[in-house]
Amino acid sequence: MTVTDETRQALERQRTVDITTTGRRSGQPRRMEIWRYQASGRYWLTGSPGARDWYANVLAHPKFTLHLAGLDVQVRGRPVTDPDERALVLGEIVPTLDWAESLESWIAGSPLVEIEFD
Secondary structure (H helix, E strand, O other): OOOOHHHHHHHHHOOEEEEEEEOOOOOOEEEEEEEEEEEOOEEEEEOOOOOOHHHHHHHHOOEEEEEEOOEEEEEEEEEOOOHHHHHHHHHHHHHHOOOOOOHHHHHHHOOEEEEEEO
16 A cells, blocks of 8 residues: 555654554563654655664564654554665765764664555
8 A cells, every 4th residue: 555645744744753663572562753754755764873772673573653643654664774775865864964974874873764654
């Protein structure tokens, strides 16, 4: 199924979103605030270089809930590990962040997940 117009409009309005993942060890829901990004016509979750619990949870349990204004959308996270794809996507995202470290550090160490709509 593709993303609905309602979901797309909510994503366009909201850069800051909440996600609820399933804890990799506990199996319990874990809700947190995160920024979503758009690159190559798709939607992504990432963060500055380093280990992230939300990323470890998505690796263990790819399905999670994306909370948008008035919408809770069930999605799947596709971790991006291929260096060429990471360079392409992060090459669009990182230059828009005035606080980001070097692109190379993000490619080497940032979590990167495509939001896939089931």
